[in-house]
Amino acid sequence: MAPKGERWNHNLHYHRVILDAVPSGCESALDVGCGEGTLARQLRRLVPHVTGIDLDQASIDLARRNPDTGDVDYIDGDFLTHRFEPALFDLVASVASLHHMEAGPALERMRDLLRPGGVLAVVGLARAEYPADLPLDLTAAVVSRMRRLSRGWWEHPSPVAWPPPETFHGMEDLAAAILPGVRYRRHLLWRYSLVWVKNS
Numbered sequence: 388m389a390p391k392g393e394r395w396n397h398n399l400h401y402h403r404v405i406l407d408a409v410p411s412g413c414e415s416a417l418d419v420g421c422g423e424g425t426l427a428r429q430l431r432r433l434v435p436h437v438t439g440i441d442l443d444q445a446s447i448d449l450a451r452r453n454p455d456t457g458d459v460d461y462i463d464g465d466f467l468t469h470r471f472e473p474a475l476f477d478l479v480a481s482v483a484s485l486h487h488m489e490a491g492p493a494l495e496r497m498r499d500l501l502r503p504g505g506v507l508a509v510v511g512l513a514r515a516e517y518p519a520d521l522p523l524d525l526t527a528a529v530v531s532r533m534r535r536l537s538r539g540w541w542e543h544p545s546p547v548a549w550p551p552p553e554t555f556h557g558m559e560d561l562a563a564a565i566l567p568g569v570r571y572r573r574h575l576l577w578r579y580s581l582v583w584v585k586n587s
């Protein structure tokens with residue numbers, strides 16, 4: 388959760404899931420669909436080499452111009468086709484971006500870019516299923532409203548995709564098939580997370 392005084396939205400709220408998943412000794416991290424770079428900058432405080440990739444040029448320009456960007460390396464490109472070396476990263480992370488891509492190939496690419504012992508950490512959006520999800524959504528709406536009143540709301544400047552193509556159950560099943568033993572969690576504010584360690 389973002390500390391009081393920091394900007395807030397439903398994605399920032401769950402950055403802690405990613406930051407807590409950084410493996411010890413992590414040397415290199417990739418933020419997939421980094422937008423204007425908030426997560427990449429947070430990761431850079433923990434990881435010596437951080438790369439952010441986004442296919443939206445305006446977002447990458449904002450990320451590069453941020454006064455706190457430091458030595459984060461930004462790539463203006465498509466994660467699915469950009470030529471990375473295989474097994475390059477100790478952490479591959481993504482917040483609110485996976486539903487912009489075909490999820491299966493994107494998860495496979497994230498997995499393949501990890502070194503043995505590396506961690507994949509995703510916070511994602513998925514489609515609710517009604518009426519089963521109605522009680523959760525109503526609770527989320529109340530909690531979100533209260534948080535907005537106390538914390539304000541920061542609208543990120545990057546492209547959005549809505550509705551997400553996959554349901555929460557669909558994402559859970561897909562992730563389990565591609566990432567055996569993955570930890571899937573459904574979160575209150577319309578998000579799920581995946582944390583997976585690549586076996587040595």
Ligand SMILES: C[S@@+](CC[C@H](N)C(=O)[O-])C[C@H]1O[C@@H](n2cnc3c(N)ncnc32)[C@H](O)[C@@H]1O
Nearest residue numbers: 398420421422441442443465466482484487545
């Ligand atoms: C909703 S924004 C989230 C941005 C940021 N992660 C955040 O939490 O604020 C989704 C981002 O994913 C990027 N994106 C979508 N498909 C992509 C792809 N194939 N490769 C790289 N970035 C992609 C979009 O350009 C957009 O900036």
